[in-house]
Amino acid sequence: MDRPITLLVLQILFLSSVAVGGFITTVPELHRFVVDVHGWLNDGTFVALFALAQAAPGPNMIVVTLVGWEIAGATGAALATAAACLPTLVIAYTVSRFWSRYNNVGWYRTFERGVAPFAVGLILATGVILTDGAADDWKSYALTGSTIAFMLFSRRSPLIPLAIAAAAGLVGFV
Structure with missing residues (x-):
């Protein structure tokens, strides 16, 4: 090796x-x-x-x-x-x-x-x-914070914030 x-x-x-x-x-x-x-x-x-x-x-x-x-x-x-x-x-x-x-x-x-x-x-x-x-700017931290809040206060699928983050990246938000 x-x-x-x-x-x-x-x-x-x-x-x-x-x-x-x-x-x-x-x-x-x-x-x-x-x-x-x-x-x-x-x-x-x-x-x-x-x-x-x-x-x-x-x-x-x-x-x-x-x-x-x-x-x-x-x-x-x-x-x-x-x-x-x-x-x-x-x-x-x-x-x-x-x-x-x-x-x-x-x-x-x-x-x-x-x-x-x-x-x-x-x-x-x-x-x-x-x-x-x-994370490299406030938008990335905001997206991360929103995901944390979603996961703490919701019993919904973690794929939802993942999809939102992917879409935000796709459109150039983050």
């Missing part, structure tokens, strides 16, 4: 190992690593890959596959995907066995309740990083 893909795979292995709440919680660190530290991608490309991954059906960790593809082609995509899945698989298997044994113990329930706000905070950090990378 050449150096960029080796570094990317090692970073993704680490991120997948600490992803509490799904791989989406580690997207800010992945962004920092590939955009800010190594410059393999720019903000716009990273945000576009993330948006594509979110629009595609399937798991939200597909962004890893797209980043791997962008950096090292098909080999990068395959290795990045494997690196994202393997630690999660091992941890999920181990935790499920642990959970089935200790799920009725008080300290374990307290731990579960304590981890939830941590995961929510990581997901919010993902949103802040991606907004900062994609």
